Amino acid sequence: MEKDTVVNIKIEKAETSKINEVDFSNLSFGSVFTDHMFICDFKNGSWQEPTIIPYQKLSMDPSAKVFHYGQAVFEGMKAYKDDQDEVWLFRPDENFHRINKSSARLAMPEFPEEYxxxxxxxxLKLDKQWIKKGFGNSLYIRPFVIATETGVSASPSTEYKFIIICSPAQAYYAGEVRVKIADHYSRSASGGFGFAKAAGNYAGQFYPTSLANKEGFQQVIWTDSNTHEYLEEAGTMNVFFRIGDKLITCPTSDRILDGVTRKSVIQVAKDLGIQVDIRPIKVVEIIEAAKNNQLKEIFGSGTAAVINPILGFGYKGDKWELPKLEDSYASTIKNTILGIQYNTIEDKYGWRVKVD
Amino acid sequence: MEKDTVVNIKIEKAETSKINEVDFSNLSFGSVFTDHMFICDFKNGSWQEPTIIPYQKLSMDPSAKVFHYGQAVFEGMKAYKDDQDEVWLFRPDENFHRINKSSARLAMPEFPEEYxxxxxxxxLKLDKQWIKKGFGNSLYIRPFVIATETGVSASPSTEYKFIIICSPAQAYYAGEVRVKIADHYSRSASGGFGFAKAAGNYAGQFYPTSLANKEGFQQVIWTDSNTHEYLEEAGTMNVFFRIGDKLITCPTSDRILDGVTRKSVIQVAKDLGIQVDIRPIKVVEIIEAAKNNQLKEIFGSGTAAVINPILGFGYKGDKWELPKLEDSYASTIKNTILGIQYNTIEDKYGWRVKVD
Structure with missing residues (x-):
């Protein structure tokens, strides 16, 4: 990455590593963190000296704006180690540009590319030992920005912290996923900030998802808040539908996250010769296709699982199960992306970026 | 308040008070806090022992869920001191019920009434000296709840902090307020959580408001996200329109905060003999009324200012100024509510509640 732009980062190394306390064969996603964190403060109108320090708690005033007015954005990325012990990132430029796009929508300052x-x-160099070899193992990377100015008046913060924390992860398996198609609750509004990876887009999903859980669904596929007739995204995943031999996903908008895995899936699918339609998708179209046995697959795409097959769905009390396929698009596309991520196949796209 | 339910609150008093460092004649809203704070942790499925401790920073893990998934709700209340040094709250039961309603929508645990x-x-008893006598002076009270469980997986937190901090305030004057009526950006979706006093409802307003600022407007009046044809709320205030002798405000919904001041304004206005219509209001209706000189007043209602007169508005490039009235509804209603709050007039509603 960007070898020629060396930033002066102040590094304070951890005196001891916690790594020997961690059971890498039994990791719960996002719950264990590496020895170090990156942190950079914004104040007086500019980003201050970036630092890497031992992973530690933050001292936050109770009136810090993030607690009251929700200025908080984040990214999800992964680092992978290949058989030669080289560490790779996947399209990190996409995450960098997106966190700044999220920040701008929430009136937060953009973070400099070289920082x-x-x-x-x-x-990643400091905590390289936390990245384990082997298909499925990775280091989940969480950059995020929070508003830290003190004061309970509803205005944009003048102070922020940009932080990166890292958590070792095994192959992500979300269990059997069946989804409820939303017919009342909504995730985001036209003219809102659903496209941003903002904290405020998540909290509102938990309660409707808990209601779906009680009906036997693990997740919700959100529909447009106006009519609930059009399928949008699953809150932590973009969604793809395979009808016959066609793969369909809805276009991005100001309500929908422009997923890095989503755009990778679209590109890989096209290059595998699959017809990909990017267009609005009506709920009734999916139900018709399910009735006619033309609905072959539904899957979600996101950083954590790459692709998450969806086994069935429910809508207004009715339930459908999807067929079990030997040669699913989901597994073919997922294996291609994983191959690129783990440096086991050629990357003709230039998506894989070495950490050095 | 609730004399018969005494909860065991562990109190640790501040060794010294900061009160002498504060210039009470020159307070910036929400920036100075009293000597103590109330704090209560939720873990293992229940609220733990409540405590009052010296106002202090919180030690937060960088992976605390509030920073990533936005589970954060709050309230805004005020305490007033009358000429006999008695301290009063205004309809605190409304705030109590609303914070729990907000929490429920964000899958957060409700807080016990007696706590x-x-x-x-x-x-308030401990920090009573921070409440200054005199019309306009008050103590702004900020109860809030934040998700504190560590871990970057998108699921409801199992741990929370309920906190109350207090900030002395002078009469709130927002300056001359002209508003832009939104025609592109939105505050909330049908089926979303716009009715909740949730952190995530604020961050998204700052950027569109900054654009409005550049056009000479201090605030935005949000419209429905679907058509932008109907007027909703101003983000930190509900909004009232006076056409002729009628006062009109839109009904509450899942997109609109059920404001305590809003419902107080409606009640007081009715009892003053003013006809109050609670119904959807089209933008075109307001513009027509402005053209016909029938639009007499627009004002916002909220805890900070009680009532905030709006001097003009803009919509899609056009601008209107409102007449300056001697006998505005805004000032009559505001004076009645202030009289109740400061114990200078009879409170036939039972809204004023003594702190003892």
Missing amino acids: FFDGLNQL | FFDGLNQL
């Missing part, structure tokens, strides 16, 4: 990449590079 | 009122009572 982001040099910080990430140096943090 | 809320005993905590508030004892905190």
Whole structure:
């Protein structure tokens, strides 16, 4: 990454590593963190000296704006180690640009590109031992920005913290996933900030999802808040539908996250010769296709699982199960993306970026 | 308040008071806090022992869920001191019920009523000297709840902090307020959580408001996200329109905050003999009324200012100024509510509640 732009990052190394306390064969997603974190403060109108310090708690005033007015955005990325012990990132430029797009929509300052990449590079070098070899193992990387100015008046914060924390992860398996198609609750509004990876887009999903859980669904596929007639996204995943031999996903909009895995899936599918339609999808179209046995697959795409097959769905009390396929698009596309991520196949796209 | 339910609150008093460092004649809203704070942790499925401690920073893990998934709700209340040094709250039961309604929508645990009122009572007694006499002076009270469980997986937190902090305030004057009526950006979706006093409802307003600022407007009046044809709320205030002798405000919904001041304004206006229509209001209706000189007043209602007159508005490039009235509804209603709050007039509603 960006070798020629070296930023002066102040590094304070952890005195001891916690790594020997961690059972890498039994990791719960996102619950264990590496020895170090990257942190950079914004104040007086500019980003201050970036630092890498031992992973530690933050001292936050109770009136810090993030607690009251929700200025908080984040990204999800992964680092992978290949058989030669080289560490790779997957399309990190996409995450960098997206966190700044999210920040801008929430009136938060954009983060400098060289701070982001040099910080990430140096943090990963320091905590390289936390990235385990083997298909499925990875280091989940969480850059995020929070508003830290004190004061309970509803206005944009003048102070922020940009932080990167890292958590070792095994192959992500979400269990059997069946989804409820939303017919009352909504995730985001036209003219809102659903496209941003903002904290405020998540909290509102938990309660409707808990109601779906009680009906036997693990997740919700959100529909447009106006008519609930059009399928949008699953809150932590974009969604793809295979009808016959066609793969369909809805276009991105100001309500829908422009997923890095989503756009990778679209590209890989096209290059595998699959017809991909990017267009609005009506709920009734999916139900018709299910009735006619033309609905072959539904899957979600996201950083954590790459692709998550969806086994069935429910809508207004009715339930459908999907067929079990030997040669699913989901598994073919997922294996291609994983191959690129783990450096086991050629990357003709230039998506794989070495950490050095 | 609730004298008969005494909760065991552990109190640790501040060794010294900061009160002498504060210039009470020159307070910036929400920036100075009293000597103590109320704090209560939720873990293992229940609220733990409530405590009052010296106002202090919180030690938060960088992976705390509030920073990533936005589970955060709050309330805004005020305490007033009358000429006999008695301290009063205004309809605190409304705030108590609303914070739990907000929490429920965000899959957060509800807070026990006796903890809320005993905590508030004892905190206000300890910091009573921070409440200054005199019309306009008050103590702004900020109860809030944040998700504190560590871990970057998108699921409801199992741990929370309920906190109350207090900030001395002078009469709130927002300056001359002209508003832009939104025609592109939105505050909330049908089926979303716009009715909740949730952190995530605020961050998204700052950027569109900054665009409105550049056009000479201080605030935005949000419209429905579907058509932008109907007027909703101003983000930190509900909105009232006076056409001729009628006062009109839109009904509450899942997109609109059920404001305590809003419902007080409606009641007081009715009892003053003013006809109040609670119904959907089209933008075109307001523009027509402005053209015909029938639009007499627009004002916002909220805890901070009680009532905030709006001097003009803009919509899609056009601008209107409102007439300056001697006998505005805004000032008549505001004076009645202030009289109740400061114990200078009879409170036939039972809204005023003594802190003892």
